[in-house]
Amino acid sequence: MAVRLQATQLPGGISGNLSPSNRNPNSVILRFGRGSSKRNRLVSLSASLREGDGRGKESSVRAVEVKKILEDSPLLPKPLSSNQLAETVSNGSRVRVAYQGVRGAYSESAAEKAYPNCEAVPCEEFDTAFEAVERWLVDRAVLPIENSLGGSIHRNYDLLLRHNLHIVGEVKLAVRHCLLANHGVKLDDLRRVLSHPQALAQCENTLTRLGLVREAVDDTAGAAKQIAFEDLSDAAAVASAKAAVIYGLNIVAEDIQDDTDNVTRFLMLAREPIIPGTNRLFKTSIVFSLEEGPGVLFKALAVFALRQINLTKIESRPLRKNPLRASGGLKYFDYLFYVDFEASMADEVAQNALRHLEEFATFLRVLGSYPVDTTML
16 A cells, blocks of 8 residues: 655644545544653554445554554654764764744754754743653754843753753753844834843843833744734844744844853753763762751762862752751751752762762762863854
8 A cells, every 4th residue: 555654743843644546545643642651652543544434344444554554654763773873963963853832943043053053943841851852853952041131941941850851961052042024124113122031131131122012922933923924013022033034024133132151051961971071071969858957968079179179050849749857846848959069970089089978868860961162163
């Protein structure tokens, strides 16, 4: 049976549609739902079998044939070995990389910087990007973790613990906001501006000076898309220059952010960890929890200070399953501590530091040991 593969939009930008190219076409649609198995090969199969009057057995046979095609379909990526992982990253071959947002998002630019020539796959939510990697629908995910002005993206810290992915790299992207409007719309015509809340906050002085009413939306590129699709004449979007090209908008003003040092750090996530090295600067990310008591956090951080290991980030998040802890008749908030430090897990000094920390930590997990991004482009 001849089969023609066509793309049909699935949740989070993942797509798959199979349609035989014979005279009486069948239509088969793959839908990937949440909460299923890791491979999630076939969640919903909808087949419309129109083969004339003699349906019965022939339809059943054809349905079995279709299922076999789905099992062998290249739309369901096969597992990569650790050798393939290292090779793919080094030679920049076309890997599928999930990011949150729509075309033109800063996250898309970060994905393309992390993996040149990649196939960037848009996802509606951060959770969707994590799940896409776990289910083999994409090879990697590139997601923001902190911004130099807006601080930490707490949602992604929580998702790092919830999912079993590994940090295999980082990429830093300079954020340059532009004011985008439809062609023919002048600055004096504008009354309101749409964008992500953080982007609006980062351009507060400029937007105040222009007297524009701010309206928050899910993401910067989504704002640009809305301006273009609704052909708005009184509104603009704060987004990237790339979004202007994609959605056919005019750049009314460039570099409208209040601070030029606006950089977002993204994490590169994969199913398997990379083997840490000592030939370049590495960073290691961990998460741990501690017993309640005076000086406990000091002792935890001292294991790094005693070994001259520099900490570049520390973040605390509530322990969601057990947010309160009873101690001495009192109740305390229970926290997880996320720490980044400049050392490779291939270094004996880093290994000794974590062995020391493990002596009194109630929980410890290495999220990844990976090369530091020293560029700020």
